[in-house]
Amino acid sequence: DIQMTQSPSSLSASVKDRVTITCRASQDINNYLAWYQQKPGKVPKLLIYSASTLQSGVPSRFSGSGSGTYFTLTISSLQPEDVATYYCQKYNTAPLTFGPGTKVDIK
Amino acid sequence: EVQLLESGGDLVQPGGSLTLSCAVSGFTFNNYAMSWVRQAPGKGLEWVSVISTGGLSTYYADSVKGRFTISRENSKNTLYLQMNSLRAEDTAVYYCAKSAITGTARVYFDYWGQGTLVTVSS
Numbered sequence: 520d521i522q523m524t525q526s527p528s529s530l531s532a533s534v535k536d537r538v539t540i541t542c543r544a545s546q547d548i549n550n551y552l553a554w555y556q557q558k559p560g561k562v563p564k565l566l567i568y569s570a571s572t573l574q575s576g577v578p579s580r581f582s583g584s585g586s587g588t589y590f591t592l593t594i595s596s597l598q599p600e601d602v603a604t605y606y607c608q609k610y611n612t613a614p615l616t617f618g619p620g621t622k623v624d625i626k
Numbered sequence: 627e628v629q630l631l632e633s634g635g636d637l638v639q640p641g642g643s644l645t646l647s648c649a650v651s652g653f654t655f656n657n658y659a660m661s662w663v664r665q666a667p668g669k670g671l672e673w674v675s676v677i678s679t680g681g682l683s684t685y686y687a688d689s690v691k692g693r694f695t696i697s698r699e700n701s702k703n704t705l706y707l708q709m710n711s712l713r714a715e716d717t718a719v720y721y722c723a724k725s726a727i728t729g730t731a732r733v734y735f736d737y738w739g740q741g742t743l744v745t746v747s748s
Contacts, residue, residue: 520688553734555671562738563663563671568726574736606671610734613676613685615661620670 521546523609525618531626538594540621542607547587551611554583554592557620558603566605567592599625628652628737630722635742642712642746648705648722648739656680656700659725659733662707664718665741674720675707676733683731690716712746719743 522545532538542552550570555563565574567583570590580595594601602625607618634646646662662674675686675696684696695708705722719741726736 551732555735557671562721562740563735565726565734565736568734604670608671608673608734610732613731614687615673615676615685615733617663617671617673 520614521548521609521611521616523607523616523618525605525607525621527621528619529622529624531624532597533626534597534599536597538597538601538623540592540605540623542585542590542592542618544588544590544609548609548611550586551609552583552585552590553608553610554581555606555608555617556601556603557606563606594623597623597625628724630724630737630739632720632722632739632742635720635744637745637747638712639748640713640746643708643710644712644744646707646709646720646722646742646744648707650703650705650722650724653724655698655703657728659729659731660698660705661723661725661733661735662696662705663721663723663735663738664716664744665721666715666718669718672718676731677705678731679729685731709744712744714746717744717746 552570554567557563571583604620661676693711723735724737725733
């Protein structure tokens with residue numbers, strides 16, 4: 520099975536900082552990659568699909584890129600409401616594996 | 627408005643069984659694959675299982691294969707997860723999640739339920 524890794528596992532940044540999270544797949548998954556945001560005590564929310572397509576209603580400061588085995592999620596200007604754990608998920612084939620998550624908080 | 631409402635979570639002894647349900651509304655249920663995703667306390671998301679629109683195709687995580695069965699009743703707009711031979715490591719909040727696109731097994735999720743807690747302990 521394809522394994523998903525994320526780095527870093529956690530980060531602390533200042534408001535308005537540019538933040539980048541990396542997700543790697545152990546094999547080529549083309550662009551079948553989604554990103555989710557889960558705020559503390561809340562349900563996961565879809566941010567990006569097809570590696571780079573922003574879900575409707577998601578702020579434009581979020582962006583995704585990559586293909587194959589290497590993907591990134593970027594928050595161009597970190598806001599206090601972005602404190603959350605971010606997960607990538609592959610969906611080229613089952614198993615529909617999630618990455619281990621990256622916890623983002625404010626410095 | 628899309629709604630997914632899980633039920634059936636409970637405290638169960640190791641080796642026991644439990645069936646979760648997810649009642650949905652606000653979309654045409656039989657047009658979308660559905661999944662179960664779980665989250666152990668303080669841990670990350672773990673995909674559990676997915677079922678195709680008609681229920682003929684199902685897939686499972688290795689951690690639950692042979693013990694869990696996903697099913698759906700399209701006439702009742704309801705998704706199920708039958709869980710047998712439960713272990714302590716199955717303790718988690720179980721979410722049902724809707725595929726964002728119709729008619730495919732390449733599934734990512736645009737709507738999630740609030741989750742139901744399953745605790746496996748003696």
